[in-house]
Amino acid sequence: MSDATTPAQAPVAPQYAAHDGDAARDRDAVLAAWRGNLGQAARMAAKYDWFYLGAPAGMPVMQLLAHVGSDAPVGVCSAGRRRMLREGREIRAGVLVDLAVTPEHRSLGPALILQQGLFAAGRRELDQLYGFPNPKAAPVFKRIGYRKLGEMVRHARVVRHAPYVQRRAPTLPAPLADALGAFFDLGTALRDRLRFRGTGALHATWCDHAPDIDALWSASPKPAALTAIRDAAHLRWRFDDAPTDAALPPFRHLLLRDARGDAAWFATRAENATRTLHVHDAWTRDGGATPSHAILLALLRAAHQAGFAVISVELATNAERLQPWRDLGFEARSRRPVFGTDFRDGADGDTDLHLTSADEDE
Incomplete structure (x- = not known):
């Protein structure tokens, strides 16, 4: 029971939330979030049109990060769709790519929210997710729910x-x-x-x-x-x-x-x-x-x-x-x-x- 003389503390509203993106609709917003994060603007625009809009397996599963008080997304991550075989049967797979958070929001919390959103979206739409994280990011990937599948040598x-x-x-x-x-x-x-x-x-x-x-x-x-x-x-x-x-x-x-x-x-x-x-x-x-x-x-x-x-x-x-x-x-x-x-x-x-x-x- 709380002290009657101490006012009850109001719950803190979340500052960040991840939501589904659409590669065709959100091109400009994603390129803006990438700017200064992932490479030269012209190269990344070309990659977007190829990898995000032109893949024969379909447009990627995408998560955008919203921040209270901001109109534009402050982060993005995606899983590029791939048709793959596993045990002789075709499955819907996704390769984890292009995690980017704008500098003023770059911390573990926003990145983790993005990745958790992508994990949930992948569960809805895919059979398998895989990726090649920096070894230093391994603890974060384990925390989200991924496990080590092997090594690329x-x-x-x-x-x-x-x-x-x-x-x-x-x-x-x-x-x-x-x-x-x-x-x-x-x-x-x-x-x-x-x-x-x-x-x-x-x-x-x-x-x-x-x-x-x-x-x-x-x-x-x-x-x-x-x-x-x-x-x-x-x-x-x-x-x-x-x-x-x-x-x-x-x-x-x-x-x-x-x-x-x-x-x-x-x-x-x-x-x-x-x-x-x-x-x-x-x-x-x-x-x-x-x-x-x-x-x-x-x-x-x-x-x-x-x-x-x-x-x-x-x-x-x-x-x-x-x-x-x-x-x-x-x-x-x-x-x-x-x-x-x-x-x-x-x-x-x-x-x-x-x-x-x-x-x-x-």
């Missing part, structure tokens, strides 16, 4: 050794460093071919646009893991329509064929400053998410012939699907957590993943 393999010889021996004349590098290249290529003899011949073709791999995709085995549906509409949107600039050059695609037709496909993006070929996605006819040694040998040859020094690939997958990459000398370089939630009843066990860089937003 970047693996790399050297295909041209001359840059590394020059780096290790900077006083060595460039022609000699190139010659030593070529010698190491030849030696590693010969070692790989001897180790994986009898793997067959593959013809490699570089394409500036996503090839039609519908037949390859249809014929391929699909893992039980959570993995994206790679039909022609998704590939054209994800790679051909994606915004480009100096930091994000266009994607190029490597198509491998054998006597039976299309055998494998890689979506790649070049980092010219380091002569690195980043593999953003891949699929194979006979192995699905698991490339054969022959396919990876063909990728190594094609990258070497194109002048790249390093191949890099990011995967959140299991040991079996990763093993061919490791057999061909790809080594782990960095890792980051994958968090998410499965909204099915009782789905609280381990989640088998096969995610690539293409399963993010850029």
Whole structure:
């Protein structure tokens, strides 16, 4: 019982509330909330029109943050819709993206309210949410209701050794460093071919646009893991329509064929400053998410012939699907957590993943 001489304290009205957004209606408001948070205005506008308005799976699930006394939203977060497979069945998934809160409201409380709103909206509209938070944000994601599903691990393999010889021996004349590098290249290529003899011949073709791999995709085995549906509409949107600039050059695609037709496909993006070929996605006819040694040998040859020094690939997958990459000398370089939630009843066990860089937003 309160003291009769002390007036009862009135409840404090909430200052913030999250509510559903609409990508078509709220474009200007979202871009305003992004400004100064997520990147250059022109680039973010291009991303919005591509990722938010043009995705074949539909417009994202979006939450806007309202503040008492403010007409415009002071924060936003979204989940981009993705058609995915899980245990062989198509599900409605969403990738967590673009959390932004304006500077004057930037604290844990508003961000948490936004994320809680998105979690609730995802439960209504989706079967699965997943994302790639900064490791420091892991406690917040656990508090909201997400759990760690796995790790996205970047693996790399050297295909041209001359840059590394020059780096290790900077006083060595460039022609000699190139010659030593070529010698190491030849030696590693010969070692790989001897180790994986009898793997067959593959013809490699570089394409500036996503090839039609519908037949390859249809014929391929699909893992039980959570993995994206790679039909022609998704590939054209994800790679051909994606915004480009100096930091994000266009994607190029490597198509491998054998006597039976299309055998494998890689979506790649070049980092010219380091002569690195980043593999953003891949699929194979006979192995699905698991490339054969022959396919990876063909990728190594094609990258070497194109002048790249390093191949890099990011995967959140299991040991079996990763093993061919490791057999061909790809080594782990960095890792980051994958968090998410499965909204099915009782789905609280381990989640088998096969995610690539293409399963993010850029």
